[in-house]
Amino acid sequence: AQSVAQPExxxxxxxxxxxxxxxxxxxxGNPYLFWYVQYPNRGLQFLLKYITGDNLVKxxxxxxxxxxxxxxxxxxxxxxxxxxxxxxxxxxxxxxxxGGATNKLIFGTGTLLAVQP
Amino acid sequence: xxxxxxxxxxLIKTRxxxxxxxxxxxxxxRSVSWYQQTPGQGLQFLFEYFSETQRNKGNFPGRFSxxxxxxxxxxxxVSTLELGDSALYLCASSLAGxxxxxxxxxxxxxxxxxx
Numbered sequence: 001a002q003s004v005a006q007p008e009x010x011x012x013x014x015x016x017x018x019x020x021x022x023x024x025x026x027x028x029g030n031p032y033l034f035w036y037v038q039y040p041n042r043g044l045q046f047l048l049k050y051i052t053g054d055n056l057v058k059x060x061x062x063x064x065x066x067x068x069x070x071x072x073x074x075x076x077x078x079x080x081x082x083x084x085x086x087x088x089x090x091x092x093x094x095x096x097x098x099g100g101a102t103n104k105l106i107f108g109t110g111t112l113l114a115v116q117p
Numbered sequence: 118x119x120x121x122x123x124x125x126x127x128l129i130k131t132r133x134x135x136x137x138x139x140x141x142x143x144x145x146x147r148s149v150s151w152y153q154q155t156p157g158q159g160l161q162f163l164f165e166y167f168s169e170t171q172r173n174k175g176n177f178p179g180r181f182s183x184x185x186x187x188x189x190x191x192x193x194x195v196s197t198l199e200l201g202d203s204a205l206y207l208c209a210s211s212l213a214g215x216x217x218x219x220x221x222x223x224x225x226x227x228x229x230x231x232x
Contacts, residue, residue, distance in 0.1 A: 032219055043121070043207055043223035090160065094219045095173075102173045103148050103211040103219045107160040 002027045004091045006108035013081045014116050021076040021111045023091030032094035033074045034105060035065055037087045050074060081115045088112050121224035123208050129230045135196040138227045142189050142210030149191040150221060151183060154205040166191055203231045
């Protein structure tokens with residue numbers, strides 16, 4: 001079964017410090033991986049995706065993610081955290097059980113990022 | 118370009134009632150998916166529609182149903198509401214079908230409270 005795991009319920013970081021939000025995946029093929037962010041009482045906003053190509057993917061708001069096939073990881077990173085980055089972050093993988101004929105995503109449980117001023 | 122629009126944003130119902138939620142996708146997007154978000158279960162996939170056809174369904178009881186219209190707008194319906202149906206219901210649209218890279222664009226959600 002395909003899945004993603006976010007091992008940390010919450011990550012605390014001081015403003016200006018680098019941040020990492022962890023994600024590992026389990027798929028039976030080449031993964032399509034995504035990161036989304038959710039602010040309180042809002043929908044999810046797309047941050048970035050990995051389909052193929054460079055292992056370092058750059059996305060919105062200065063975020064980037066590193067795809068590591070050997071470690072089956074797709075960690076989200078930012079060099080310098082802002083208080084406004086405080087939100088709930090979700091890692092997701094596209095469900096490949098349907099031969100590509102679906103846009104269904106399987107989401108992790110989410111990681112709450114708290115950036116202290 | 119307008120984003121995904123969901124209505125209503127908030128609603129309160131009582132047990133046993135039914136509810137219909139509406140979603141207008143981004144112009145040109147033909148795939149619409151629905152997710153349920155709760156604190157305990159996280160984000161759970163409900164169903165996906167493409168060109169008016171349901172092509173994928175999650176593990177929810179038959180009380181949950183949906184449809185898609187020819188203009189790609191979608192509705193979902195929950196009948197005989199239960200307390201556990203209280204959740205944020207998220208609609209997402211996506212560009213195309215097979216072969217698309219599949220990023221979803223979400224609406225703000227409809228927050229349903231069942232009393």
